[in-house]
Amino acid sequence: MVTREDIENIALLSKLFVDEKDLDKLTEEMQKIVEFADTINKVEVKTGEFDNINNLSNVFRKDEVRESLPVEEILKNAPEQAEDHFLVRKRA
Amino acid sequence: MTSQIRKIHDMLVSKEISCVELTKKYLAEIENSNKELNAYITVTPDVALAQAKAVDEKIARGEEIGLLEGIPMTLKDNISTKGIETTCASKILTGYKPIYDATVYELLQEQGVVMLGKTNMDEFAMGSSCETSYYGGAKNPHNTGYVSGGSSGGVATAVGASLAVYGLGSDTGGSIRQPASFCGIVGLKPTYGAVSRYGLIAYASSFDQIGPITQSVEDAAIVFDAIAKYDEKDSTSQGGEATLPTLENDIKGKKIGIANQYLNGVREDVKEAVLSAAKQYEDMGAEIIYFDLPELDFALPSYYILAMAEASSNLGRYDGIRYGYKAEHYNGTHDMICRTRSEGFGKEVQRRILMGTYVLSAGYYDAYYKKAVNLRGAIVEAFDRAFEKVDVILAPTAPVTAFENGYLFSDETDQIEQYLSDICTVPVNTAGLPAVSVPCGVDEKGLPIGMQLIGKKFDEKTILNLAYRYEQAVDNFKETKWGVKL
Secondary structure, eight states: OOOHHHHHHHHTTTTOOOOOGGHHHHHHHHHHHHHHHHHHOOOOOOOOOOOOTTTOOOOOOOOOOOOOOHHHHHHHTSSSTTEEEEESSBBB | OHHHHHHHHHHHTTTSHHHHEEEEEEEEEEEEEHHOOOEEEEOHHHHHHHHHHHHHHHTTTTOOOTTTTTTTTEETTTTTTBBBOOTTOOOOTTTTTOOOHHHHHHHHTTOEEEEEEEEEOSSGOSSSSSOTTTTTOOOOOTTTOOOOOSSSHHHHHHHHHSSSEEEEOSSSSSSSSSHHHHHHTTEEOTTTTTOOOTBBBOOOOOOOEEEEESSSSSHHHHHHHHHHHTTTTTTTTEEEOOGGGGGTTTTTTTTEEEEGGTTTTOHHHHHHHHHHHHHOOOOOOOOOEEEOGGGGGGHHHHHHHHHHHEEEEEEGGOOOOSSSSOOOOOBSSHHHHHHHHHSSSSSSHHHHHHHHHHHHHHTTIIIIIIIHHHHHHHHHHHHHHHHHSEEEEEEEEESSSSOOOTTTSSSSSHHHHHHHHHTHHHHHHHHOOOOOEEEEOOOTHHHEEEEEESTTTTHHHHHHHHHHHHHSSOOOOOOOOSSSSO
């Protein structure tokens, strides 16, 4: 059973802000999704071997020094920036 | 349907039309109909015309041009394009202009692409109708009262309505094949690892794959062969095998499997259309083999658990600091990030992040995430066993045809029903297999029905060969009233 407290807890972990007035509806929706997910627990499977689709392992490239993206280009997309840095204000 | 790419290529080479004229035709039709169809989020006339001009100059110099050179196309708006807004149809990425190109777009630029713009999609590719888009859904070109399908709905609408010759979409749980099926065109989801995903904005990384949406099977083969290249920037990349050389091969003696479970719960007319295609294959000398694949019964819930878990991690990067939307008012860093994400993400995306966090959290991890991973292993093995007996598997692409606008989000429909509509497409992503959707009929409302051919890993050539032979025998492509007529 999914409770309001569960939703508040996972919202905190997910860094999502859930409005008090939406909490009941969201709890109900999540309960339905969890019930749907729960159907897998009715299945008995003996296998458990799955790592990745094409069984690749240790995919490394050569550790070569390459040119990085220019700082001013990267900062262009930042909502706020100052002196070659991302800017995060305490409050706004 | 015959290859539109070859047709236009011949027109360009014979100078029947210049590439700039051609591109202007497409831009004009997009201008005319995008308000109604909502296929494009961003149209890029400057980029397209500059690219077209370069092709014309090459032709004028008497140089040979490649098949894809000068062919106007579109990219789903989750494929990064340097300096061109890439939104994932989300408010949280409004104004975001990537500083690099996705590998697929780089490869196409080397081939002389003309990129008309970026197309609509479900927000972060999470949806089956294109309606979770912040910009509203793309409409079905066969009837605008119905959805395009999703998540690559904008590409499917654009290609179905001849507002682009072809497009690239992405398929995590059916997002290329289902909208292609709803819009009556061809959609290829390649093998996991065949096409580089560098620059594709991630939803669920162990499922995501880029592939072509086209009007004809041959076009899908042409585009696939151009983009299925190994890329060191994607650690899962392996590249693909060329499909064009064997496209026209005889299919006599090919073994086509039909898993009984794929037909469960499928609407009667859709089932009939698929079975009549099976009959067609038999007439062409292929063998139809019915078999059981009981593992399909738990493919859907296990897929959603894993996809949501991966999404909750992938979408952790949207914090309002480095790019995209940022909340206007807040008190403290945690509050700023929470408000940014709650205001920036739509409802469906938030539900999936919450659910993903839930199945990964202490106390639930073993019961949900770990169990779903184990089931994934069982599904992979079940397909491996099936492919010992058959060359391809034939199945419906979706259990129904296009939904009416708003249906999935009306009060009577709960969100589980939306998830259930992905039942036929999801198992392919779970097992990392290639599959192509081709039109196989229409329903009583005139809406297209699609079927998919599912192949062994990295065996795109066999499914495209079989799709091509079917399409040459039974042409189910229906032109719409929209777009460029050539």
